Amino acid sequence: MSLLLIVILFGVSLLISCNTTPLPLRVAVNLWPGYETLYLARSLGYYDNTSIKLLDFPSGTEQVRVYRNNNLESAAISMDQALELATTNPDVRIITVIDFSEGGDVILAKPEIPNLQALKGKRVGVEANALGAYIITRALEKAGMTTKDIKVVSLGLSEHERAFKDGIIDAVVTFGPARTKLLAFGAKEIFNSSQIPGEIVDVLIVHKTAIANQSKDIQALVDGQFKALNYLAQNPQDSARRVAPRTQVTPEEFLESIKGLRRPSLQENQQLLDRENPALLENTQRLIDVMVANKLLSKSLDAMTLFDDRFIKAVEL
Incomplete structure (x- = not known):
């Protein structure tokens, strides 16, 4: 084999190896207390050996803007903002219900x-x-x-x-x-x-393209969320100590702030995202109708098209 051919083959193999570097799964997270389980999952090492990148945002407004600019694959966001995104980005899919705000707002x-x-x-x-x-x-x-x-x-x-x-x-x-x-x-x-029970819902959304190309990391993201939720229930003080500094509150203040949240379990999530269970679908469609009537959405949406339960059904704890 000639030296030139060896050099060419080496270069090609180098290019291939460079191009197989996993794409990051960029997940936008703001300061809502319910999202801290994602940071708790990272602190506990559940996202080690993945390409998950949690990105801090000051509010949902910036999350919506950056998602629309195609600079995110995923976001922890309120349902109304997910609906706002879906009017311009039909690729939005809701894969997890993180919490219901029952006093947190x-x-x-x-x-x-x-x-x-x-x-x-x-x-x-x-x-x-x-x-x-x-x-x-x-x-x-x-x-x-x-x-x-x-x-x-x-x-x-x-x-x-x-x-x-x-x-x-x-x-x-x-x-x-x-x-x-x-x-x-x-x-x-x-x-x-x-x-206004059941009306303020926080969810995890992903880009439809990410589902096709980064499903392994998405599954790890969802698995880690529920592992962290279990850890929080069993070890509230240690959990609060781990996540409170990010939002610049004391561990006690963090635990107080999540009292106004109801965080559905894995089993409840599986029921909520099941298209044969009308509860969340009906609630979401009602929210769409209220937002359209109050000019908070530019057009109506079909809630049925937004939910994807494949990851919640495959969770391994």
């Missing part, structure tokens, strides 16, 4: 504001995304009001605490670390998501 107000009706004419901080708009719309509906009755102040999640403490706003739609810190500051809770 709140409207906090100054102590002198006793209830929702007292918000009339007040400045209310709302994150500029579908979730913030949905919560304030539904809360005001329950009080016989609309957003025309208040002064909406658009704020990023990172601005909630400072804007409230500085008196820039009278109330705020918030969650997570900001909720914990503002309650400690003396804010009064006048609404929470337990008053």
